[in-house]
Amino acid sequence: IYADREKVEIILFNLLSNALKFAAGTGYVGLKIMDNSAGISISVENDGSVIPEDIGMKLFDKYYQVNKNGVSLKSGFGIGLYLVKNFVEQHQGRVGYVSGKSGTVFTVDLKKGSAHLAGLLVSDVLSQSSSFLNELMIDEAPGIHVAPMPVAEEMDLFSEKDTLLIIDDNKEIREFIRQLFHKRFRVFEAEDAVNGLQQVKKYLPVIVICDIVMAGASGIDLCAAMKKDSALCHIPLILLTGTDSADIKMKGFESGADDYITKPFESEMLITRVNTILKRQDSLQQYFYNKITHKADQLKISDEHRVFLERCIEIIEQNLIDNEFSITVLASKLGMSHSSLYKHVKVISGQSIAAFIRFIRLRKAAELFINTNCNVSEVAFMVGFNDLKYFREQFFKLFEYNPSEYIKKYRKTFNQVHSLNEKLNPQL
Numbered sequence: 001i002y003a004d005r006e007k008v009e010i011i012l013f014n015l016l017s018n019a020l021k022f023a024a025g026t027g028y029v030g031l032k033i034m035d036n037s038a039g040i041s042i043s044v045e046n047d048g049s050v051i052p053e054d055i056g057m058k059l060f061d062k063y064y065q066v067n068k069n070g071v072s073l074k075s076g077f078g079i080g081l082y083l084v085k086n087f088v089e090q091h092q093g094r095v096g097y098v099s100g101k102s103g104t105v106f107t108v109d110l111k112k113g114s115a116h117l118a119g120l121l122v123s124d125v126l127s128q129s130s131s132f133l134n135e136l137m138i139d140e141a142p143g144i145h146v147a148p149m150p151v152a153e154e155m156d157l158f159s160e161k162d163t164l165l166i167i168d169d170n171k172e173i174r175e176f177i178r179q180l181f182h183k184r185f186r187v188f189e190a191e192d193a194v195n196g197l198q199q200v201k202k203y204l205p206v207i208v209i210c211d212i213v214m215a216g217a218s219g220i221d222l223c224a225a226m227k228k229d230s231a232l233c234h235i236p237l238i239l240l241t242g243t244d245s246a247d248i249k250m251k252g253f254e255s256g257a258d259d260y261i262t263k264p265f266e267s268e269m270l271i272t273r274v275n276t277i278l279k280r281q282d283s284l285q286q287y288f289y290n291k292i293t294h295k296a297d298q299l300k301i302s303d304e305h306r307v308f309l310e311r312c313i314e315i316i317e318q319n320l321i322d323n324e325f326s327i328t329v330l331a332s333k334l335g336m337s338h339s340s341l342y343k344h345v346k347v348i349s350g351q352s353i354a355a356f357i358r359f360i361r362l363r364k365a366a367e368l369f370i371n372t373n374c375n376v377s378e379v380a381f382m383v384g385f386n387d388l389k390y391f392r393e394q395f396f397k398l399f400e401y402n403p404s405e406y407i408k409k410y411r412k413t414f415n416q417v418h419s420l421n422e423k424l425n426p427q428l
Contacts, residue, residue, distance in 0.1 A: 001040060002114045002122055007087040014080040015044040015106050022048035022104070039093075039111040047103035059097070060085040080172075084108075092116040161186050163203045164274075167196035167210040167222065168240065173263075177209060180267050181274070193217035197225055200232055204343035207274060212241040220255045227256035231340040233304045234347055236277045238270075305348055308334075312345075316360045320384045327353050361385070362398050369407050376403040 012031075019029045023046040034041045051059065060081045084106075088095040093110040114122045164185035166174050174189045181187055188203055190196035192214050200208060200222075208226075212219040219239050226232040236258040259273050315333050319325035330353070331341040345356045361383040368379045377388055380403075385391035396402050401409065 001110055001112060002117060003091055003110065004087075007090065011084050011087050011108060012042070012044075014084050015108070018080060019044050019046040019048075019104075019106075022046060024048050028103075039109060042108045042110070043105050045103055045105040049104075050101065051097070051099040051104055053099075057096075060095070163188065163205040165190065165196065165199055165203060165205040165208045167191075167193065167199075167208065167214075167219065169211065169214045173211070173240075176267075177270070180271060193219065193222040196222055200226060200235065201340075204232075204340060205235060206347065207277060208235060208237040209270070209274075210237060210239055212239050220251050220257075223255040223257050231336045231344065234308065234344055238273060238277070240265075308344065309348060312356070313360050313363070316357055317364055320361060320364060320382065322384075325384075327357070330357070358394060359398060362395055365391075365395060365403075366399060366406065366410075369403065370410050376407075379403070 016029070016031065023029050027047045029046045030044070032043045032045075034043070085095050088108055088110075091110055093108060095106070095108050097104060097106045099105075162185050164181050165188050166177050167190045168174050168177075169191050171191075174191075178187045178189065185206075186203075188199055188205070190199050193210075194217060196208075196210065199205075210219040210222055219241075223237050223239065226235060226237065233256075237256070238259045238261060239257045240261050240263055242263045258277055261270060261273060311334065312330070315330060316325075319329070327338065327341070331338050334341060336344065342353055345351065345353050349356050349359070351359065365379050365383045365385075368374055368382060372379075374382065376392070380386075380388050380391040385394075392402055395406070399406055
């Protein structure tokens with residue numbers, strides 16, 4: 001038999017996994033390989049629940065799950081058998097099943113030789129290793145804990161790679177979502193809401209994807225807890241559910257969820273929803289820039305972000321010339337940890353905390369240039385800059401004018417009313 005070893009291992013793994021999952025409590029699972037002149041036939045059987053006759057080959061459709069009275073018979077994401085059929089057909093083979101009172105038998109037929117694989121590169125070198133099985137052995141070995149991410153990356157609080165958190169009690173779903181986003185994000189996982197909330201506080205992800213129905217607290221409970229916490233309320237959350245109930249949807253949105261997706265769903269849909277939410281953050285950062293540079297702004301942002309930004313501006317402006325003012329002081333006045341403040345500021349401004357504070361100082365400098373008669377050195381000192389050259393450089397980077405040019409362009413003319421009256425009434 002010529003075959004892609006890893007794909008055949010996935011075929012066998014999924015068939016055996018399903019057979020074990022659906023076997024009766026003390027049931028039977030069998031694996032048989034039969035040789036014939038044209039090829040081999042692999043069968044996996046169990047004595048578990050009967051698959052209804054009307055389902056037919058729909059069982060192999062992507063995301064299909066066998067339901068009884070509208071409820072899935074077993075937890076799962078419905079991609080295992082889809083992969084089985086897809087991989088078997090790539091080998092020009094056939095897959096089918098028979099289900100009755102005595103149990104269910106799945107059969108895979110593969111052809112001998114390589115004539116049926118015309119156009120494909122076929123090698124006679126036998127593969128001696130299996131990365132797929134090695135991963136399974138490590139993952140399932142008793143007493144061995146496999147960290148969701150490398151320790152070095154996990155400890156890198158200020159990594160430029162954004163963090164995404166998946167919370168779901170179904171390992172298959174978590175792995176599916178991980179595969180969609182692992183190249184773009186640092187991906188962390190939790191299997192329940194309690195552990196999930198702890199990880200939200202620890203990693204402060206840019207987005208959370210959470211199932212609604214889990215053992216213990218629900219995804220709605222988690223969402224409500226996050227939105228009540230000033231350090232977490234800015235983090236967007238997408239809820240997943242297996243039901244299309246309008247009541248549950250309403251509860252999800254009332255708890256503060258940013259989006260809602262019904263399972264099963266296409267991978268492209270979830271990716272698009274995540275991208276849409278993160279684009280809103282780009283709009284938020286544009287709002288921040290407009291706010292800092294006093295530009296007219298029609299962008300809409302959430303009350304949580306607006307209040308947070310206004311509070312930051314207020315605190316920093318109250319401490320412009322305080323030599324003791326620091327990031328630690330700002331975090332303390334906002335009631336946040338340093339790491340929580342860092343992530344919150346990063347989402348709103350796209351800047352580090354130090355740059356965020358500097359922008360607000362420069363914003364105040366621009367106001368003083370417009371509304372007072374102070375010169376450049378006076379304003380620089382008033383907003384906390386002791387180095388005049390550095391102040392000029394940073395002001396130009398933000399406003400694209402050096403301070404003197406900015407004054408000429410925007411400073412309000414003082415005594416304007418008096419000058420105007422003199423022209424109108426020379427006798428005065």
